[in-house]
Amino acid sequence: MYNTGNLVKEMVERHGRNRDSLMPILQDIVGRHNYLTDEAMVEVAKELDISAAEVYGTASFYSFLDTEPRGRYVIRVCKTITCSMKGKNDILGAIEDLLKIKLGETTLDNQFSLLETNCIGWCHKAPAILINDMPYTELTPEKVLDVIKGYMNK
Amino acid sequence: MENRGLIKVDLIFETIDSGKVLSKAFRMSNDEIIKEILDSGLRGRGGAGFPTGMKWKFTAAEKDQEKYIVCNADEGEPGTFKDREILDRVAYKVFGGMAIAGKAIGSKKGYVYLRGEYRFLLPQLYTELDKFHKLIKEIGYDFSIEFRMGSGAYICGEESALFESIEGFRGEPRNKPPYPTTCGVFNKPTSINNVETLVTAMMIIEKSAAEYVKLGTQDSRGSKVFSISGDTPTPGIFELELGMTVGEFVAEFGDGDTKAVQVGGASGFCVPRKKFDETIIGFEGVPTGGSMKLFNSSRSMYNVLHNYLDFFTEESCGQCTPCRVGCQQLLLGIEKVKKGEMKSVYLNELVKLADTMKVASKCGLGQSVGNAFKSIVENFREEIIY
Numbered sequence A: 001m002y003n004t005g006n007l008v009k010e011m012v013e014r015h016g017r018n019r020d021s022l023m024p025i026l027q028d029i030v031g032r033h034n035y036l037t038d039e040a041m042v043e044v045a046k047e048l049d050i051s052a053a054e055v056y057g058t059a060s061f062y063s064f065l066d067t068e069p070r071g072r073y074v075i076r077v078c079k080t081i082t083c084s085m086k087g088k089n090d091i092l093g094a095i096e097d098l099l100k101i102k103l104g105e106t107t108l109d110n111q112f113s114l115l116e117t118n119c120i121g122w123c124h125k126a127p128a129i130l131i132n133d134m135p136y137t138e139l140t141p142e143k144v145l146d147v148i149k150g151y152m153n154k
Numbered sequence B: 001m002e003n004r005g006l007i008k009v010d011l012i013f014e015t016i017d018s019g020k021v022l023s024k025a026f027r028m029s030n031d032e033i034i035k036e037i038l039d040s041g042l043r044g045r046g047g048a049g050f051p052t053g054m055k056w057k058f059t060a061a062e063k064d065q066e067k068y069i070v071c072n073a074d075e076g077e078p079g080t081f082k083d084r085e086i087l088d089r090v091a092y093k094v095f096g097g098m099a100i101a102g103k104a105i106g107s108k109k110g111y112v113y114l115r116g117e118y119r120f121l122l123p124q125l126y127t128e129l130d131k132f133h134k135l136i137k138e139i140g141y142d143f144s145i146e147f148r149m150g151s152g153a154y155i156c157g158e159e160s161a162l163f164e165s166i167e168g169f170r171g172e173p174r175n176k177p178p179y180p181t182t183c184g185v186f187n188k189p190t191s192i193n194n195v196e197t198l199v200t201a202m203m204i205i206e207k208s209a210a211e212y213v214k215l216g217t218q219d220s221r222g223s224k225v226f227s228i229s230g231d232t233p234t235p236g237i238f239e240l241e242l243g244m245t246v247g248e249f250v251a252e253f254g255d256g257d258t259k260a261v262q263v264g265g266a267s268g269f270c271v272p273r274k275k276f277d278e279t280i281i282g283f284e285g286v287p288t289g290g291s292m293k294l295f296n297s298s299r300s301m302y303n304v305l306h307n308y309l310d311f312f313t314e315e316s317c318g319q320c321t322p323c324r325v326g327c328q329q330l331l332l333g334i335e336k337v338k339k340g341e342m343k344s345v346y347l348n349e350l351v352k353l354a355d356t357m358k359v360a361s362k363c364g365l366g367q368s369v370g371n372a373f374k375s376i377v378e379n380f381r382e383e384i385i386y
């Protein structure tokens, strides 16, 4: 859980109170905290004068607008065909071993969540993952461990 | 057949003087711009291949004061990554193409809908956009562009779903008609074009249609950027003249053991080795938004098909039953055949289901699941069963 505080107000100031402000607002909240709490969604609904169900209904459609708690760094491993052919499972296994979590889980210290995703557009440099917004490509099990250890030290 | 084999081209990424081309375009009348694009034979590069000049003409004909030009940068088709490269290297041409389209249809405002997976590009794109807005102001023209982001939903690449998403709703495709040219984003006349289409349009204005039609074939004019991946020694992004055969493509990009090429991504067609030489890449043969995936004989086409069906099952918006249930049943169906729980003739039933989805689904997603399904099942039946 994070404290919603003035967050929603700040986002509304930035993006406005129109219906088409909704996506940018939700995206920026996720950009900062990696997922949407019920509290944040209710707050957004109030500011935009729409029902909380509308906000939740919109958010739940989009796989990057998580409504479940996620860690500070969300790792998304591409599972579409080329990445899958070029060693995706080895990458996934290496991350699971390092972080001691399974796919779909979040580390106890809330630092990392591990998910799969569909094609992220790096097939020519497969296998690839996203950590929050950043792509990492042409990975090997060794290389991905270095990448994640880099985040552990941040 | 005007077939000249495989020819590499360098148009899209070529550096041009944006100010000069835009000044030229703004001196032209709307009709002149549209005529030039019509004469070039340019067809949309997002996959469907609708003639761009026609799209602009229809939107221009609408009386509304408020119109929009939308750049589709959702690039979600598995195996496509050329739009990212274009935005990374020549974003100014994407914006330039939008301004030219804006002038042609009478729109002062453009949106770029960028997939969330490419958010890391935003800082540099905003820098480029600032430069563009300054340039436009210097030329003395009124046109501005805004970015809108996707959030990990393939279906938002479908034009009407994309509009819903910009408006702040779930990305569920709308019924058609009305078409975007009469009722698009915010229910206003809209021309929605792929990233590469817009850049190509700018190149046509720079070079003239007469020059552009020297490339390509009757049905597929010009060149196009291909995203090449899979079992190839040279994966990457290549701009090639249209009109080559899959055979010629494989001779250049294959690893000597290519057994199939998936043209057009998960929603495209699988071309098996025996059909390489007779199949033309383009609107007269197999159309493609640019995704070319090569598979060699070490790959199981069951795994390929399973991966695609899994993709569609997850990415179907679930709004209409043929697609929502159809995707699940196709996936379950091939699993059952593989496990021996169903006899191989069950595949014929599944092919019928794919045909039904083609006619009964609401949008292009459900309508095109059958492309990969049928072309893989028909050409690699043994691999699906055993």
Ligand SMILES: Cc1cc2nc3c(=O)[nH]c(=O)nc-3n(C[C@H](O)[C@H](O)[C@H](O)COP(=O)(O)O)c2cc1C
Binding pocket: B043, B044, B045, B046, B047, B048, B049, B050, B052, B072, B073, B074, B075, B076, B077, B154, B155, B156, B157, B158, B159, B160, B192, B193, B194, B195, B197, B198, B363, B364, B365
């Ligand atoms: C499921 C689905 C996904 C699509 N995804 C994209 C996409 O990512 N990028 C794109 O340009 N067009 C995509 N399209 C095609 C668009 O609906 C539309 O035809 C295209 O943006 C028009 O631009 P063009 O005429 O320049 O190709 C998709 C269509 C469907 C049915």
Ligand code: SF4
Binding pocket: B155, B172, B173, B315, B316, B317, B318, B319, B320, B321, B323, B324, B361, B362, B363, B364, B365, B366, B367
């Ligand atoms: S065909 Fe599929 S993706 Fe398209 S509207 Fe129907 S359920 Fe949604």
